[in-house]
Every structure is written in structure tokens, then in C-alpha cells.
Amino acid sequence: MTAVRYTVTAEAAGAVLAALRRCDGQLTWNQARRLMHELRLGVNGIVCIDEGRRVQAGDVLEVRQRPFPPVPGDEDVRILWLDALVVVAAKPAGMLSVRHPGDRDWSEERKRQQPSLEESLGRLIRRREGGSGAVERRGGRPSGARTQRGLAAPGGVAATDSGLLAVHRIDRETSGILVFARTEESQQFLIHQFAAHTVLRRYLCVVPGQMSMQTLRSRQVRDRGDGLRGSTDDQSVEGLDMVTHVKPLRRFEGYTELECRLETGRTNQIRIQLSELGYPLCGDVKYRGPFGGAVVEDTSGAPGLALHAAELGFRHPGTKEQLSWQLPWPSGMLRWLDRLSRGQ
Template identity: 45%
Template sequence: MIQDPISITVPLELVGKTVLAVMRVAVPGESWSKLRQRLERLQVSVNGAVCENEAHRVAVGDEIILHTRPVELPKQSDVQILFIDPHLVVVAKPSGMMTHRRPEERTWSAEKKGLHPSLEEAVASLIARRSVESGQRARNSHPRVPVLRIVHRLDRDTSGLLVLARSPEAEEGLIGQFRRHTAHRVYWTIVHGHPAEETIESNLVRDRGDGRRGSINNPKVGQRAVTHVRPLEDLGAYSLVECQLETGRTNQIRIHLSERGHLVCGDVKYRQPFAAKMIDDQSHAPRLALHAAELGFVHPISGEELQFRMPLPQDLAAFLDHLRFQAHSNHATRQ
């Protein structure tokens, strides 16, 4: 019986095997029928997308997660448009939704794409619907889906603020701000332990030696990554932490905090720092406890400074309240 989520990064020797066969290797004590039930109950994901097909063939580096409960799939209606003009759109992304499709996902059937909408597709559809509802296009005409341009990304399981460009000029201007690290990006996260206020700087590589991204000691290899960490609240065994990005590498905050021994609650992927003991996550987080709470940039066309803030979504807010209550109760018991 699986008590905690299990994360499997497919090694070279398992390439071409079915997802069911890889699951059997990862959980040898569980029967074939039980493993098939997990697929049927939407408790297995491959690279973040729910997998129901036991015959799906895996590739090297694929991330397979066996969840303890069915994966809740975000819908297009879960996306919020917070600001829009002819050049850009700022949105609130729900957890569980990819920013844009991986190359292998672009050939999915329309039915599967509908089950797993990308943020890019969802926002384009919402904008097209708005144009019809506002009378900009005839109601009986087919709405033209606008072209959106990705200028930065959020991990699939991270919620929060993101900006997409709607014109080539805005795309160029926004990418320049992210490249020069002048855009303001602040994340809130709930982690194990009590991180110090510090700036973490390292070079990140795609494979630290076990198929996962991580830091490396060689300064000539990898991409420079800088995260400014500031504790906000002591939650007993956990902490609410603010992380300000100077750079924006893939999984940067999760890697930096995990390597310091402060796993982001609900993070299955980085529970085991390289060549170190696995961190036991008993937080019971509803999902990855990471949220893009603040976003600021200069409008690439008007020059206006834009600042956006988004509170924790309901699932993380409830989780935070639970940890506060738990910490208070434990403190009272010790008195």
C-alpha cells in the first residue's frame, strides 16, 4: 500500500517500457491489478499530465508520480484574467496547469487537450470569448483565437501571477526585462524547518547525477541562479517564506530550498537532495506549496510601471491556517 506519493525519474535502462511496467519496478510489492486501479482512478501522472493508458511508453527523464489520491484537473474556467490591453495580458494561473505544451503534447487529441488545457490555450480562448461577448465580433461568427507569446513560465504545480505578450513589440520588451532581471517576481512558499534570511546563489544543471536538476560546484558549468530568501512566519515545524527571484531557472526555488534542507511542502520531486537522506514530508500539503504572489514590470509600450499582487489561493490559505492552528496547539501543550 502506497502511503506517500512516489516520484520516478525514468532511467536509461527503462526507456521504451510501459508506464505500468515502470510502476511495477518502483512498487514491486503492489499487484498488477492495484497498479492498474491507480491509473483508472487518475492517481498517476507523467510529466505532470494525468496518465490513464497503461501501455504508454516512457522516455528517459520522464517524471512519473504515483499519487495517493486522484489528481484534480484544473479547467479553463479556473484561469483569471487580471489585466488586459492590446499588448499584454496578466493572469492568475491555477496549480496543475502547464504554462504551454511540451512538444510531445502538441499532437494530443482534441479530447485529451481539453482534459489538460495549457494556460496559453485557456487564456487565448477566454480572450476570444470576451471579444464575442463585448460585441467586437458577431455573436454567430467563429471567434478568432488570438496569438499569445510566452515571455516567462511557472512550474505546472505552481499557482499565481504570469504575464503573456499579445504583440511582437511587447514580447521583445518583456523578454528583455526578464533577461536583465529587472522584472519584480516574489513567491510565497511553505517549507520544512526554519530557513535563514539569505541570498542563495548556485549554478544549476539539468542532471545533478540522478536525473534531476540541481546545483553543481563547478562554476564553469550550468546556469547561474540567484534566490533571495526571507522568512515571514514561524509555523512550528514549518515556515512561511518569501522568495524573490533574481534569475528564473526551472524549479529554482524548489531546488535551492531543498538543498538547504527546507523542502517545499508537497514537493514530491525534490524530496531527496543529491547524495543525501530523503526528507520525510509529513505536512499533508494539498499540493506543491508554492505561489507566485507578486509580479511587477514596466509596460513595454506605455512605459507605465505595473504591479500586481495575488493572495494565496484557497487551498494553500486553508493549509496555512491548519499549520498555524497546529503550531499554536503544540505551543499551548508545552506550556
């Protein structure tokens, strides 16, 4: 997978094709557009097909000889649980959790080119419920759950067909489980659990080297000096606390598969903390080692970012039961892990 990568500087930031031309220095507009049309241009490891996409300092532009995987769509999304109050879904890698507020006025055609999980779920839910307004539990049964049919929202107010309310997000490059609320009361009930750190969030990832069990504690900084978020052990620095509990699951020749349980859930938390320790995630083109230190080259051959939200658990806002869902690695990652286990 031969590729040329450019890290966007503050001077090059802006519209993606203009940024690419500034970074490359030789590409014409037609050549840049052709790369996008042929699905050979990516941003942070994900294919980019929108000329209006804006990139910022620290983003990584990537030009490949072969096309990126196609853009994920509605058919790549799975609903794991659906009732009147919440929907739990499996997000594919390469899909936004929620569209940026500044992009919500895009045309429907432009949105469908690279849909967010929120938008895809809205369409899938409408198809399932057939526009009838009837709501019942759908999908696989989570741990500790009893079947709930006709579960009504508090006060008898039902969620609208498109009334999905964000509770949390995971990176575009990351696959795994998310929950959306369908009423404002449910949203607040779930947000309070996240704030109290009572939500179970278990991730899987793979890093180079051999790593031991430990708890990572640091403070997030918004700009570590190159436009990217970073972390520091200096508690006098203003920033949000980050706590991640790390446990090795499997050891391969030169690599370790880790379980990461989030106590806090800051943007890019796992990627930042492990990278700052010198263990950048396989397939991560953005965080490749501690800021100011040597870049850790990625020779793993990972098909994408090796980070997966594998388990999510919370108290249901209606029944108050503790529920949880688990999801294995995506198939492409499983094939790659099998090759690692055989030393290939």
C-alpha cells in the same frame, strides 16, 4: 493521504503506464489503467489521466488510495489584465503553462483533457472579445496603472484571437501569476526585461525548519546524477547562475513561510536551491534534500506543492508604465496554513 511513490530511473523511463509497471513489478496493464481511470495515479504530485504521457528519469510516480484533485480547466483560470499587447493570468496548480512543442499536434479532445494555461486563455479571451476584434483593458486594475482602452499594438497591428506568445513559465505544480504577449514586439520587449532581471517576481513557499534571511547563489547543473537538475557552488562547473533572495515571513511550529524574490529564473530554481540547503518545499515529491544526502521526509500534510507566484511586475510594452499584480495563496493552501499556524 496514504501513497506509494516510485522515482523513475533511466531504465524505467518512457510511457507512464509502462514506467509504472516497471517500477512496481507486479501491476498488470488492466490494474495500471484502472488506477489512471480512478484518478489515483500522479506524476510529480499532479494527477495523470493521459496514457500517452511520457516520464523521464527523476520523475516521481505516485499511487494513492484516494483520488487526486480533478484536472484544472478553463473555469479555474483567472484573467487579471487583458489588452491588445499583453494578458496577465492566474494559473492554478496542476496546469502546464505552455504545452510542449512535441505535443502541439494532439487532437483537440486530448488537449482539453488536460489543457495548458495558454490554451485555456485562448478560449477565455475569445469569449470575452466575442470574436469582434475589439480589444480593451479587462480584469482587475494593477498597481500603478491607468485605465487603457483601445490600446493598439505597435504599427496598428492587432493581436489575433489565439496569438498568445510565451514570455516565461512556472512549474506545472506551482500556482500563480504569468504574463503572455499578444504581439511579437511585445514579446521581445518583455523578454528583454526578464533577461535584464528588471521584472519583479515574488514567490511564497513553506519549508520545514527555521530559515533566516539570505541570498542563495549557485550554478545550475542539468543532471546532478539522478536525472534531476541540481546546483553547485563550484563556479568552475559549466551551468547557469541562479540567484534567489529569501526572507522569512511567518514562523510556525517546525515550519517557515518564505518570500523568495527571483533575480534569475531557472527551471525549478527555488525548489532546487532550498532542497540543496536541506529545506525542501512542503508538498514537493521530487526534491526532498541535497543530492547524495538523507531524504527529508514530508510530514506537513500540504495539499500540494507549497510554492506560489504571488507577485509579478514589469514595464508595459505599450505605455511603458511600471505595472504589478499580486495574488494571495490559493484557498486550499490558506486553509492548510491556518492549520499550521494553530499547530495542527
